[in-house]
Amino acid sequence: MRWSNRLLVAGLLMMSLFAVAEQETLIFDNDTLRERYLDLTQQLRCPKCENQNIAGSNSPIADDMRNKTYELLHLGYSDEQVVSYMIDRYTEFVIYQPRLDWGTVWLWLGPVLALLLGAGTVTWLARRSGSEPPDELSADERTRLQTLLEKDS
Amino acid sequence: MSKRLVFFLPFIAIAVMMSLFGFALLTGVNPQEMDSALEGREMPAFRLTDVNDSQRTLTEENLDGDPYLMNFWATWCPSCKFEHPYLNSLASEGVRIIGVNYKDDRDLAVTWLRDYANPYDIDVFDPNGDLGFELGVTGAPETFFVDSSGIIRHRFQGPIDSALWENKLKAVYDAME
Numbered sequence: 001m002r003w004s005n006r007l008l009v010a011g012l013l014m015m016s017l018f019a020v021a022e023q024e025t026l027i028f029d030n031d032t033l034r035e036r037y038l039d040l041t042q043q044l045r046c047p048k049c050e051n052q053n054i055a056g057s058n059s060p061i062a063d064d065m066r067n068k069t070y071e072l073l074h075l076g077y078s079d080e081q082v083v084s085y086m087i088d089r090y091t092e093f094v095i096y097q098p099r100l101d102w103g104t105v106w107l108w109l110g111p112v113l114a115l116l117l118g119a120g121t122v123t124w125l126a127r128r129s130g131s132e133p134p135d136e137l138s139a140d141e142r143t144r145l146q147t148l149l150e151k152d153s
Numbered sequence: 154m155s156k157r158l159v160f161f162l163p164f165i166a167i168a169v170m171m172s173l174f175g176f177a178l179l180t181g182v183n184p185q186e187m188d189s190a191l192e193g194r195e196m197p198a199f200r201l202t203d204v205n206d207s208q209r210t211l212t213e214e215n216l217d218g219d220p221y222l223m224n225f226w227a228t229w230c231p232s233c234k235f236e237h238p239y240l241n242s243l244a245s246e247g248v249r250i251i252g253v254n255y256k257d258d259r260d261l262a263v264t265w266l267r268d269y270a271n272p273y274d275i276d277v278f279d280p281n282g283d284l285g286f287e288l289g290v291t292g293a294p295e296t297f298f299v300d301s302s303g304i305i306r307h308r309f310q311g312p313i314d315s316a317l318w319e320n321k322l323k324a325v326y327d328a329m330e
Binding site: 047048060061064068087088089090091093121124125 | 159162187188189190191256282286287288289291292
């Protein structure tokens, strides 16, 4: 009995998962459009809900943006055009992948610069310690060392 | 640069990052806040009807004239109810306000305007949120400050009250020509 109950619970849980995944039934002209729609709604960020994409959000604005994406795709907009259309109205907040401009170029250059700086520092340190010749022992020190060594053995 | 100082570099880097994040945490930077894409741009074209008259078409040209506030509101929005009396007093002081009834029901909107008084110079009915989408509206209330040449100067999200108006928004309104 227990096992059948657990199975039932597991089944219900899975059903609720499917219910979330299948938010709406949209009819597309072809499968490519459907795939592009799914892809775009994954890429666009909901302006009202911090870290959800519009595919995963139930907020009214995410719903509007999904509808608009659907509409624009059927009007023949390219993926980039749909994204620019959204940015024009909702700013770059709605994209996860930042666009390359003078303000964001540091996201790519920063790590490279940090690596170069690190490599430079390491080489500089290595060269500095390598270039210092070990101190030569004086005659006195040599004899003292010799006596110490002999004493130990 | 001495060798010892170099070993402190990572600590300095961490200290800088910690102060940056600490600053964001303490000053309460709101990660949900986003700028408006529309500031500095022209009022987009639209074609909608009047709340009070479904036969009357309104476009952006109907709004020409004095600078105005464009206020997005709805009967389903509690903050709009909170804001409404203050909009009434602003209107009585001569501030021109255009109302956009956003994703709402016409009958409910008409009743609301009858019951709570109508501060709006023009009542635009936007049941599907089309104009809202063009303006990057994410919810209600939201208010746009538009000058006489139809350029959007400022966007304010949330309800306006007297303190906000006196301390911040009045200056924006007065600066518009």
